[in-house]
Amino acid sequence: MLTIESISPKLLKAEYAVRGRITIRAQELERQGRKITYCNIGNPHTFNQKPLSYVREVLSLLEFPQLLEKDLGDLFHSDSISRAKHILKQMPEGLGAYSESSGVSFVREAVAKFINNRDGISSNPDRIILTDGASKAAQTVLTAIIKNDKDGIMLPIPQYPMYSATMTLLGGHSIGYYLDEENHWQLNEHALHTSYANAVKQGINPLAITVINPGNPTGAVLSYENIKMIIYFARKHNLAILADEVYQENIYSKSSSFHSFAKVMDDMKIKDVSLFSFHSMSKGFYGECGHRSGYLEVRNVSDEMFAQLVKLQSINLCANLVGQMATYLMVTPPHPGDASYELYIHERTSILNDLKEKSLIIGEALNKIDGIKVNIPEGAMYAFVNITLPEYRLNTADIAPDEAYCLALLEKTGICVVPGSGFGQHPGTLHFRTTFLPPKEAILELVQQLENFHREYTSN
Amino acid sequence: MLTIESISPKLLKAEYAVRGRITIRAQELERQGRKITYCNIGNPHTFNQKPLSYVREVLSLLEFPQLLEKDLGDLFHSDSISRAKHILKQMPEGLGAYSESSGVSFVREAVAKFINNRDGISSNPDRIILTDGASKAAQTVLTAIIKNDKDGIMLPIPQYPMYSATMTLLGGHSIGYYLDEENHWQLNEHALHTSYANAVKQGINPLAITVINPGNPTGAVLSYENIKMIIYFARKHNLAILADEVYQENIYSKSSSFHSFAKVMDDMKIKDVSLFSFHSMSKGFYGECGHRSGYLEVRNVSDEMFAQLVKLQSINLCANLVGQMATYLMVTPPHPGDASYELYIHERTSILNDLKEKSLIIGEALNKIDGIKVNIPEGAMYAFVNITLPEYRLNTADIAPDEAYCLALLEKTGICVVPGSGFGQHPGTLHFRTTFLPPKEAILELVQQLENFHREYTSN
Structure with missing residues (x-):
């Protein structure tokens, strides 16, 4: 019977911190009924970011091409219908x-x-x-x-x-x-x-x-x-x-x-x-x-x-x-003049503007906390946050000090972030990675919780 | 600049005959305008086998959940709609x-x-x-x-x-x-x-x-x-x-x-x-x-x-x-009483009966050809066909004799099958693998072409 001894040493050694120890603990807590905010992974739809409509309309039609033979009223934008037809003409065998x-x-x-x-x-x-x-x-x-x-x-x-x-x-x-x-x-x-x-x-x-x-x-x-x-x-x-x-x-x-x-x-x-x-x-x-x-x-x-x-x-x-x-x-997004163009532009702009605002909100709010600093994100979905911990928080047994910090943050607040050691960091520095995907109001609340936690964690 | 010398010897050595030399040649011929019958791969939808409707109805709704808020008339079976709703209730973040x-x-x-x-x-x-x-x-x-x-x-x-x-x-x-x-x-x-x-x-x-x-x-x-x-x-x-x-x-x-x-x-x-x-x-x-x-x-x-x-x-x-x-x-296929149950049973039975008939048709027809024998397929989608070749067809330079056979078959008839050497075979035996996915009439035609080819290929 296979046990851990049967596992290749390469796999044993491989580590993927984004879904590592902290995340596994977060899932345990969630099963116990705790509310967890998963800032560990860039997974926008879990924070209620909506998919682009034109994408989903076309994929929906491609999954069930019989729809294209029916009267669809105004269920789909006309360009989505013509796009699905165009795709299936080139690929009559479909998605299967x-x-x-x-x-x-x-x-x-x-x-x-x-x-x-x-x-x-x-x-x-x-x-x-x-x-x-x-x-x-x-x-x-x-x-x-x-x-x-x-x-x-x-x-x-x-x-x-x-x-x-x-x-x-x-x-x-x-x-x-x-x-x-x-x-x-x-x-x-x-x-x-x-x-x-x-x-x-x-x-x-x-x-x-x-x-x-x-x-x-x-x-x-x-x-x-x-x-x-x-x-x-x-x-x-x-x-x-x-x-x-x-x-x-x-x-x-x-x-x-x-x-x-x-x-x-x-x-x-x-x-x-x-x-x-x-x-x-x-x-x-x-x-x-x-x-x-x-x-x-x-x-x-x-x-x-x-x-x-x-x-x-x-x-x-x-x-x-x-x-x-x-x-x-x-x-191949919709073009000006296509029936779904306006909606596409609206959806795209809302999402990107929202992310842009949140990158600033999180960056500026974090930089106001004593012992925390961050390069305000210019892109992507993450902030890599630099934390300063007092001496007595650095001597953690069996666990890196940043991992201990993230674990304590999770247990205290339900916020799940990933310790910097999972990504690598300059010796003598400590970080965590957080996404800025939660809704605006939630982000301000998160930063507040983080500030309280940080103050407590670093005070004697 | 990376060249073949940059490639790992493991990858160089790896072979996947189902999409190997013969298939690559078939694609070349197809681009040149030849009609190719791809019996090399178990890819049923390319032979016009239709997807099960209930599967595609539900996937279609999951891709574009806004549909569930609309009046869908009789575009979808009622159980597909309730299934999609049930799934999204458990997974509100959806497919994204x-x-x-x-x-x-x-x-x-x-x-x-x-x-x-x-x-x-x-x-x-x-x-x-x-x-x-x-x-x-x-x-x-x-x-x-x-x-x-x-x-x-x-x-x-x-x-x-x-x-x-x-x-x-x-x-x-x-x-x-x-x-x-x-x-x-x-x-x-x-x-x-x-x-x-x-x-x-x-x-x-x-x-x-x-x-x-x-x-x-x-x-x-x-x-x-x-x-x-x-x-x-x-x-x-x-x-x-x-x-x-x-x-x-x-x-x-x-x-x-x-x-x-x-x-x-x-x-x-x-x-x-x-x-x-x-x-x-x-x-x-x-x-x-x-x-x-x-x-x-x-x-x-x-x-x-x-x-x-x-x-x-x-x-x-x-x-x-x-x-x-x-x-x-x-x-979790439809249950008796579900709106799409009858259709599900009809679709399933048609496909399986058709495959069953074709397994017999191809097996029996092949066994009638001199120099060809096969265990009539009892399952799956393939026949592994044993071929006997004359001495002078066994001394093929730079290519296994069964591969030379499959290549000649492809060039002559447009039928693409995979040589037995790609799967392994007992020394002294030669085979090819073919699917029995083409439509019934096409299979009989294919076997006829194969018989003509085989006779010609093995005659002096």
């Missing part, structure tokens, strides 16, 4: 069939066009793979290139722990590089060099650098110049780039804008740095996490290399078809 | 949110009840994980238990190549055991012992045995006694069992019935053999491959071991929610 391994071809073509429209650069539909969310896209690339425990990937500190967990599972090496908290969490050339040189000194072979922009957990948006620096760095050291750009629509600060790695690289006329970029419908203003919808665009690799990625995808057959269609809808 | 890592709890409860109803045995919802198709379930288990290249899993020959490809990716060892072609592809105790003993002699550590019942690619249904023998064998050698039972509804022969490993093990009062069983909505009479819907039930493992499987799932967040709901609908 496996697609090509890399995904339905007209969806890949639409993604390429979306990239072309966004960046003014060309994109090849035959270098796109549709995936079950962006996580799957990243895992596909890492599975393909990690050969042994000497192979390493440069990962930010703090990072999104899906990356480190995947590296642990694959038996590769995570090479951390520090983000610069004092400089809005931008990447720092010196820190990159130090991290790279240390890895090489230890006999590690760095293959690629992962960059998350806008940042998770930092909420930072990288400047154009910062991205240029990263591309030069990657080229100098013959590194591929994994660009996690799932929060590209989530930009709140007036002084920030999103620049894709593909666009910056094209501007630099660099064609010899391999680039893997990920996007997803789980974030942005869609928040369609449950649909597991995403894509991977690959640039500057050989045909044979790309064919191996497709083969890997084929072993899993293909991404779920509803998710593939959701991606199609994400990259 | 991540669920618990192991899947939505009421779905896991329904799966446990389905197993209980099917087998009359108890099943624990907290030992069930909802997955993106059964492939993902199998990969989760294998990822969890393979530690190094000395760890092996016993796999049937012929097998479904997702298993061997996954083992190659994980760096584990595939220990083949021969199925008994002369005895309706049942498992043979002697063959199991030989395979096990050879592996141990080579220093391999067998951890588990995979059994596919009903069989892919064999179309065989295992007898109760055969399953008992396998369980005794597993127990004797301290092996876990991976029971791939995705074709459990696809039983055509009057003399066969489906027995789950869980039920037989329960009858035997054995509680110390770990069992992982997989089911999916991709097969059966649903054929919902594109929804990537499936589950894993785990029996007789420690709590700590199971928790590691859930952690692994958490790194991928969760299975897609539409697929989770599809699984819910699979395990």
